[in-house]
Amino acid sequence: MVRGIVPRQPAKTGRHEGVRVERSLKTSHKTAGLRPDRPGQRLGPTQVGKKKKSTSITKYNPLAPERIAEILKRLDQLYPDVTCALSHKNAWELLVATILSAQSTDVNVNRATPELFRKYPTVADFAALTPEQLEPDVRSTGFFRNKSKSVVGAAKKVASEFGGQVPDDMDKLLTLPGVARKTANVVLGTWFLKAEGVVVDTHVTRISRRLELTKNTDAPKIEQDLMQAIPHEKWILFAHQIIWHGRKLCIARRPKCVDCALENICHAEDKTWSTVEMHKNAKL
Ligand code: SF4
Numbered sequence: 001m002v003r004g005i006v007p008r009q010p011a012k013t014g015r016h017e018g019v020r021v022e023r024s025l026k027t028s029h030k031t032a033g034l035r036p037d038r039p040g041q042r043l044g045p046t047q048v049g050k051k052k053k054s055t056s057i058t059k060y061n062p063l064a065p066e067r068i069a070e071i072l073k074r075l076d077q078l079y080p081d082v083t084c085a086l087s088h089k090n091a092w093e094l095l096v097a098t099i100l101s102a103q104s105t106d107v108n109v110n111r112a113t114p115e116l117f118r119k120y121p122t123v124a125d126f127a128a129l130t131p132e133q134l135e136p137d138v139r140s141t142g143f144f145r146n147k148s149k150s151v152v153g154a155a156k157k158v159a160s161e162f163g164g165q166v167p168d169d170m171d172k173l174l175t176l177p178g179v180a181r182k183t184a185n186v187v188l189g190t191w192f193l194k195a196e197g198v199v200v201d202t203h204v205t206r207i208s209r210r211l212e213l214t215k216n217t218d219a220p221k222i223e224q225d226l227m228q229a230i231p232h233e234k235w236i237l238f239a240h241q242i243i244w245h246g247r248k249l250c251i252a253r254r255p256k257c258v259d260c261a262l263e264n265i266c267h268a269e270d271k272t273w274s275t276v277e278m279h280k281n282a283k284l
Contacts, residue, residue: 062212063212063213068213068229068230070265071211071262072230074261075238075242075262076237076241078241078261079241079244082237082240082241082244083190084240085106086098086106086110086113086186087114089117090191091165091166091187092122092123093117094186094187094191095154095166095176095187096113096116096126096151096154097109097113098186099147099154100112100113100138100141100151101141102143103142104141104143108141108142109141111140112137112138112140115137116137119137120137122164123164123166124159126151126152126155127155127158127160129152129155130152131145131149131152131153132148134148134152138151150179151178153178154178157175157176161175166187168188168192170197181200181220181223182200182201184196184197185197186199189239190236190240195232197223197227197235198223198227198235199239199240199243200219201243202246203242203245203247203250204242204243204246205217206246206250207242207245207246207250208222208225208226209222210255211262211268212267212268213229213230214226214229226238255268255270255272257271257272257273263276264276267279
């Protein structure tokens with residue numbers, strides 16, 4: 001190959017000659033506990049096979065503190081000030097928006113909620129409804145019958161048992177209809193700034209597995225793994241950052257690895273561009 005020419009198309013094998021990592025975000029693979037030993041090192045088919053048997057492979061630990069720190073550092077550089085993308089003015093609006101966001105997109109929910117909260121400004125307004133009355137207002141977010149039941153049920157409980165105030169407590173939040181740990185973590189972390197867990201949605205699930213922060217597939221176990229791997233003070237921001245990363249680059253199908261600052265420390269099997277070996281256990 002002519003020196004200086006970087007091919008644009010990644011090899012299907014995941015091995016490639018080019019490196020497209022931002023210079024400012026480059027780091028030593030040695031300090032990050034990663035392979036190959038130098039950025040851009042080409043791994044031939046036989047080398048990959050040999051590497052799997054080498055001592056360095058057996059020592060590779062995707063949860064090594066220095067690797068986790070490097071991931072967090074790069075996420076901080078990429079997404080320094082991100083927060084929840086759901087529009088809201090108070091804890092109740094955030095709770096409703098999060099319930100409505102299930103199986104939908106934040107953009108879709110943000111289209112529906114301004115009119116919804118104009119029509120029903122308070123918890124009491126929602127509590128006075130029947131689920132059937134709310135259905136037309138949330139229809140566009142999908143699964144509207146279940147969501148209507150959850151929102152009206154949550155409003156009745158917040159009004160009758162919590163004095164009209166959304167509780168800032170995990171156990172109490174989990175008693176509300178339609179509220180599981182993901183929704184509770186969104187409300188606690190984003191509105192109350194309380195880190196009682198890590199938000200695990202579809203983006204966090206996918207990217208945590210790609211980055212080998214978990215091997216699990218169900219949300220409660222993934223959350224436990226992330227609570228072990230990620231320092232407590234980063235739980236809230238980490239989830240926001242990963243969700244933004246999942247929207248912008250690390251999308252479900254054909255992630256934009258060539259533009260990803262985490263590329264040379266990511267070994268996901270479904271990468272579309274790779275300068276490092278890819279792992280089967282990092283598969284979506
Ligand atoms: S390199 Fe690709 S798979 Fe890995 S985190 Fe970046 S976009 Fe996702």
